[in-house]
Amino acid sequence: MSTVAPAAWRFPCQKCPLRSIAEFREFSPSELEFVASFKTGELTVEAGTTVISQGSRTAHLYTVLSGWGFRYKLLDDGRRQILTFLLPGDFIGLQASLMTEMQHSVEALTGMLLCVFERERLWQLYETQPSLAFDVTWLAAREEQTLDEHLLSLGQRTAEERAAYLLLFLFHRAEIRGMTKGNTVAFPFTQPHMADALGLSLVHTNRILNQLARRKFIAIGQRQLELRNRSKLTEIARWEPPPAQLRPFI
C-alpha cells in the first residue's frame, strides 16, 4: 500500500474529481471535512490483484476512485460466483467492518485507485456525522436491492434473459456515472468473468453472447461494449432500471 502525507495525495477529498458526477449528492463543507479526515490513504493496485480476500479480517474500508473490480465468492472446489461489479464511486468493505470476517473477495479487473479509510473510525462517523451514517446505510440498502435483482435473474431468467439483463445493468450503472459515450462503454470483462457472473458455463456464455451479437443487439470488441438495440435488450431482459436517485459518495 502507498500511504503518503495528506498534502501529497493525488486526490484530496475537497477536490476529488469524482464529486462532480451528477449522480452524487452534494456534501456540506462539514461532511466533506469529515470524509477528508476519515481518509487515511490511497491504494493503487494493478489488474488481477486480490484487494480483499474471503476469510480475512481487513482493517480498511475503500472507495473506488478509478478502475473496475468485482466482488465474488468461491466454493471450496473452486466454483466462483461473481456477485457484483465495482466501479468508481462504489464503497467496499463495510461487511468486514461490521462482521467478524470477510465472506467474499474483491479483485481488480483493471488497474484501480482506491481511497482508504480506517475501519476503527467508522464508529466515530456514527457518533458525530448522522448524515454520513445515514449514507452508509443507504449504500448498504442499495447494494441489497442490486443483489435482490441479481437473485431474481439467476433464479428465474433464462440464459439469454440473464445475459441481456447483465449487460443492460452494467451499462446503466456506468451511464449514470457518466462513463459511457453514446451506446458504448469500456468493457474490461472477459467471457470467463461473464460466465461466473451469469452462473453459466463458459461455452454457453459464449454462445449466448454471440447470439445477441449476431442479432445485432450488442457488439463486443476492443474492450468495449456497444448496445446496438437497447429497447430489444430491455424487452428480452424484462428489466427497467430503478428510479434515478442521488447517491452519496463517501
Place this chain on the structure above:
Amino acid sequence: MSTVAPAAWRFPCQKCPLRSIAEFREFSPSELEFVASFKTGELTVEAGTTVISQGSRTAHLYTVLSGWGFRYKLLDDGRRQILTFLLPGDFIGLQASLMTEMQHSVEALTGMLLCVFERERLWQLYETQPSLAFDVTWLAAREEQTLDEHLLSLGQRTAEERAAYLLLFLFHRAEIRGMTKGNTVAFPFTQPHMADALGLSLVHTNRILNQLARRKFIAIGQRQLELRNRSKLTEIARWEPPPAQLRPFI
C-alpha cells in the same frame, strides 16, 4: 392495521419476550426507551397476506415478532423468486425507507405479528441514537451477506446442493433464534415456496427433496422439518454457517 394505545400493546418493548433470545445483544435502558418511542403500533396479519408490495411506497418499517414470512420479486410474466425468509427478530422495510419505492414484496407464510415503526422517525434515530443507527447498518450488511451466499447458491450449486444449503440455512437461522427442538423445526413452507426460493421447477424440487428424504438426510411432514443427517447435508451443500455473532434486535 390494528394500532392501539401504547398501554394496551400486547408486547411493550420493555418486556418484549423476544429480547431474551440469546442471539440478540442486550440493549441499554436508553436504547430501549428510544425503541419503545419509535414503535407506533402492532400489526397482525394472517397467512398469505401481502404485507408490502413491489412498487408501493410504505410509510412503515417492521420488526417480526412472531410467524414466518418471505421477501420476493416478480417478473412481469409471473415468475417469482423468493429472496429471503423472515422470522421473528427480522427487520423489514428499510429499503422502502431509503429508496423511492419498494423493489420487492413481502408475504406472510403463517400468521404474523409485526411491530410497526414510523419511517419518518428513522432520521431521528440517526441523529440521536448512533448505536442504533449502527445496528440498522449492521442488519443491512448482514442481509447483504445472506444474499451473497444465496447468489453463490443459485449461480454455482447444483439442484441437490442448493436444496441441502437452503434447508441447512433455514434450520440454522431458526436454531440460533431458539426455535428448534433437537433436529426439528416448524416448516410452514410448501414445495412451491421451496421451488421459487431454489430457482427450480416445482417438479424438480419435488424430486430432489424426495431424494434427500429417501436417503434419510431429511424428513419433512406435519409442517415440520427434521434434519436427520446434518453432517451429510453440510457435505453436500459445501456450506458452513458464518461465525456466531450477537445481533441487534430493534
Place this chain on the structure above:
DNA sequence: CGGGCCCTTGAATTCTCTCAAACAATGTGG
C-alpha cells in the same frame, strides 16, 4: 360433496454442461 391446492410420478423435450479441439490475441523471454 366439490373445488382448490399440494404432492407425486412418468415421459418427452429443451436447455445447459462437459469434453475436445482449434484458432486468436496477448505477453514474455531470449
Place this chain on the structure above:
DNA sequence: CCACATTGTTTGAGAGAATTCAAGGGCCCG
C-alpha cells in the same frame, strides 16, 4: 523481433440436468 506460453474465444458433438406436459391421488375447507 521472433518463438513460445498463456489466456481468451469459438465451434462441434454427446451427455447430463432440469423443464414442461400430463395425469392421478391426497387433503383440507366451504
